[in-house]
Amino acid sequence: MADTMTEETAAPAEESPQADKMVIIAASGDLDKAWPTLILATTGAAYGMDVTVFFTFWGLGILKRPEVGLTGEDWRQRMLAVFHQAGPHKLGLSKLHFAGAGPKIMKGLAEDKGVASVQELLDLAQEMGVKLWPCQMTMDLMGLAREHLIDGLDEPAGAGSAISLMRDAEISLFI
Amino acid sequence: MADTMTEETAAPAEESPQADKMVIIAASGDLDKAWPTLILATTGAAYGMDVTVFFTFWGLGILKRPEVGLTGEDWRQRMLAVFHQAGPHKLGLSKLHFAGAGPKIMKGLAEDKGVASVQELLDLAQEMGVKLWPCQMTMDLMGLAREHLIDGLDEPAGAGSAISLMRDAEISLFI
Amino acid sequence: MADTMTEETAAPAEESPQADKMVIIAASGDLDKAWPTLILATTGAAYGMDVTVFFTFWGLGILKRPEVGLTGEDWRQRMLAVFHQAGPHKLGLSKLHFAGAGPKIMKGLAEDKGVASVQELLDLAQEMGVKLWPCQMTMDLMGLAREHLIDGLDEPAGAGSAISLMRDAEISLFI
Numbered sequence: 001m002a003d004t005m006t007e008e009t010a011a012p013a014e015e016s017p018q019a020d021k022m023v024i025i026a027a028s029g030d031l032d033k034a035w036p037t038l039i040l041a042t043t044g045a046a047y048g049m050d051v052t053v054f055f056t057f058w059g060l061g062i063l064k065r066p067e068v069g070l071t072g073e074d075w076r077q078r079m080l081a082v083f084h085q086a087g088p089h090k091l092g093l094s095k096l097h098f099a100g101a102g103p104k105i106m107k108g109l110a111e112d113k114g115v116a117s118v119q120e121l122l123d124l125a126q127e128m129g130v131k132l133w134p135c136q137m138t139m140d141l142m143g144l145a146r147e148h149l150i151d152g153l154d155e156p157a158g159a160g161s162a163i164s165l166m167r168d169a170e171i172s173l174f175i
Numbered sequence: 176m177a178d179t180m181t182e183e184t185a186a187p188a189e190e191s192p193q194a195d196k197m198v199i200i201a202a203s204g205d206l207d208k209a210w211p212t213l214i215l216a217t218t219g220a221a222y223g224m225d226v227t228v229f230f231t232f233w234g235l236g237i238l239k240r241p242e243v244g245l246t247g248e249d250w251r252q253r254m255l256a257v258f259h260q261a262g263p264h265k266l267g268l269s270k271l272h273f274a275g276a277g278p279k280i281m282k283g284l285a286e287d288k289g290v291a292s293v294q295e296l297l298d299l300a301q302e303m304g305v306k307l308w309p310c311q312m313t314m315d316l317m318g319l320a321r322e323h324l325i326d327g328l329d330e331p332a333g334a335g336s337a338i339s340l341m342r343d344a345e346i347s348l349f350i
Numbered sequence: 351m352a353d354t355m356t357e358e359t360a361a362p363a364e365e366s367p368q369a370d371k372m373v374i375i376a377a378s379g380d381l382d383k384a385w386p387t388l389i390l391a392t393t394g395a396a397y398g399m400d401v402t403v404f405f406t407f408w409g410l411g412i413l414k415r416p417e418v419g420l421t422g423e424d425w426r427q428r429m430l431a432v433f434h435q436a437g438p439h440k441l442g443l444s445k446l447h448f449a450g451a452g453p454k455i456m457k458g459l460a461e462d463k464g465v466a467s468v469q470e471l472l473d474l475a476q477e478m479g480v481k482l483w484p485c486q487m488t489m490d491l492m493g494l495a496r497e498h499l500i501d502g503l504d505e506p507a508g509a510g511s512a513i514s515l516m517r518d519a520e521i522s523l524f525i
Binding site: 025027056057058074076077137140141142158159160162163164166167168169172173174 | 195197207208210211214215218219221222224280281283284285287288290345346347348349350
């Protein structure tokens with residue numbers, strides 16, 4: 001799925017003065033969704049697109065600082081955090097989780113096959129100028145503050161900003 | 176994720192004589208998918224877009240009348256209904272369901288944080304003129320008749336209608 | 351959800367010299383995702399659209415030859431294959447799987463209601479000229495070779511090709 005990683009037969013990128021836009025709404029915190037999200041985002045950027053990823057609901061987990069423990073001031077928020085371990089190194093799979101064995105297998109395979117990790121893809125996305133927007137409403141809902149999230153993100157935004165962007169985008173995806 | 180609910184930094188809406196279109200295919204009956212679906216739909220409408228949500232497969236559960244019991248003439252349809260409790264008040268989470276504790280926590284948090292419930296968002300969507308289309312084929316498949324679904328919906332439609340609409344839409348999402 | 355299967359109220363198709371394009375990224379191997387993917391793809395083709403489905407991650411399972419056993423040279427790849435039984439006849443449901451009882455019920459209902467099976471929809475898609483692209487990177491990751499997949503597919507491709515296509519497409523969906 002990634003040109004940033006494999007030989008590719010695609011047409012070469014054409015940078016235009018007003019770059020084409022891609023917007024991805026990342027609402028899942030699963031490893032098998034984080035991967036396509038970030039592979040599409042970085043590949044789009046490599047093809048000269050102006051890419052924004054809007055992280056909402058469980059997708060915020062992808063942006064959580066690894067060293068942050070249970071977040072939230074409310075026991076209910078902390079309980080959601082207990083069961084939804086997050087951060088780029090801790091994502092689970094939507095299938096075959098097996099108490100963590102599935103993700104370990106998948107990550108080991110990815111490493112052997114030269115596929116970038118979620119952390120590497122996040123770093124790459126930031127280097128390539130992919131805009132990473134955390135969703136303000138779900139941050140509030142889950143008790144996540146700005147300092148619980150990794151550095152280099154854009155300002156938290158709302159659904160209206162995402163919609164304004166998608167309206168003018170050539171590609172909009174909900175993952 | 177919602178401007179209808181939170182302070183917002185987005186560009187102001189521009190109503191055009193021929194409004195921009197947004198189409199969402201709602202194929203999941205999970206609370207954590209129903210929320211973004213309806214938040215995006217109502218926010219799009221608030222921004223002057225012409226919004227249609229096409230409910231298919233498990234997504235039909237969002238439209239089920241709360242008082243309707245097990246639906247279907249066939250034991251298999253009723254069995255799907257047993258395990259797929261639905262209606263705007265009964266949606267589960269795709270993660271952390273815990274026999275209903277997860278959704279209860281999430282809904283409690285949403286209420287405290289001033290986030291609208293699925294029922295409120297459905298009501299709001301209807302008031303704002305969002306078109307809600309149930310999918311005829313999956314209604315037949317699951318043994319759901321028009322009277323099992325909430326009032327105020329548009330006529331049941333098929334994939335062809337959804338495709339005709341998406342072809343001319345500025346934003347098309349599958350959630 | 352399908353006009354290829356049910357009476358339909360949609361506007362008639364208009365073939366243009368340069369057909370409108372639809373691209374679907376099929377990243378899930380669940381029966382309840384394979385169905386909408388292939389119903390939308392075949393309906394789009396019936397409406398005169400130029401349709402491409404890009405199968406990646408678990409979505410590759412939809413294309414797996416039924417007679418192929420555990421695939422992969424690595425024990426980890428074979429283990430993923432054990433737990434992710436695939437091929438058009440073996441897809442599970444994202445909900446209500448119940449060790450296979452859910453899919454059996456769903457498939458039985460579909461047959462009674464005249465809804466095409468995944469295998470029939472795949473055959474139909476190929477007849478209608480829908481392009482089916484397996485994702486090279488995830489084939490490598492999962493140890494799937496071209497001969498493990500059904501006949502009639504297009505050449506394996508990467509994310510860059512999918513992005514180039516979506517950039518010019520009227521409809522792009524991630525399912």
